[in-house]
Amino acid sequence: MALGGLLVIVCVLGYAWGAVRLGDRVQVLAVARSVAAGQSITAADLKQVPAAEDPGVQLIPATQAEQVVGRTAVVPLMAGTLLTPSLVGEAAFPPAGKVSASVALKPGQYPQGLANGSRVAVYVSPTAQGGGNGQPAPVSSSTAGSAPVRLQAVVLGVDLAGDGQGGTVITLLLDASDAPKLAGAPAGGVVLMQTSPGGA
Template identity: 45%
Template sequence: MLLSARRVNAPRAVIGGLGVVVCAMGAVAASHVLDPRTPTLLVTQPVAAGQLITAADLQAVPVAAGNGIDVIPAAQISTVVGRPAALPLTAGALLNSADVGPAVFPPAGQAVAAVGLKAGMYPLHLAAGDRVQVVLPAQPGVLPAPTPAPTAASAASAAQAQPLVATVTAVGRPDTQGVMVANLLMDADGAARVAAASTSMSGVAVTLLPAGDS
């Protein structure tokens, strides 16, 4: 009786073992279907436009494919390292094909102004990618004039008085006197005004704008 029971149970054990293997293989296949993420290149530190991209500037992170997102797979890192950044790259951003190649920065009609910001004239932790409003120093000894009748000249002056909004593209380290140099991307006229005001003793100030503000 015992021998016949063993003869009956042995095939069942084999079939049961095969079932476990099949289930395990199915679980592995399902994991690939349910988790269709692809290692993708992420920027780990700021890279200026025109600067050569290094392996230390990149990191592989899993990202779900599709959704129309233009990303570069981590397997293609050799096609990126050693090439220039076409645009300023911000830490934490996914790298895409438009970011790599000959520099196309700044865009037409815009310019980058380098500004020395004194301590207390900029927010702490100011970083590339921040949107800021630029506050120009008042001209000493100049009092506000009475409001004249609207003219073409006054309209131009009013346009110049509009708040200057810029995007921070790079920041340096504060020197021993607390002055930090920041690169600000804005329209060309505004950049010229900021560059001229940077020589003022009172200096230029920037305030951080809320996310999504223009």
């Protein structure tokens, strides 16, 4: 009986300790509705949500909401995103070292359902997919057999109205050093593939 009583006490203490650990949460700021890159953040764009404390993740406490209102979204923010200091910045856009660029793509060159804020891998072909009058473009000896160049970007906008020639205009945020590679892509030489938040 004594052992049984001791076991009950241990179980109760263990449950109490676990409950305290699970309850060790703080109120942080999250995005209540989608915010475009470069857009000023308003109070209506924010909401408070509970989150577990993690020293490795810099979430913005709910008590700092007034300091976030009026600042600018560095990248497109989707509803439900937990805010970190790296996601909000000053009014300047694009951020230092970044540029925005638009490309007109045909179906099959980008994933259907692509949304603002999506991370994509941009594959730029060194050779054109086709020339004028539907004829294949000439391939130089310097580019023949070359693999596509892979760039990383974030989708800023998707214009389904397109360019008037059946293409969808997609605006991307990418490294300034990658802009010349995208600008030099031949017609039909750009393909987008959606990636995970980590870029894989």
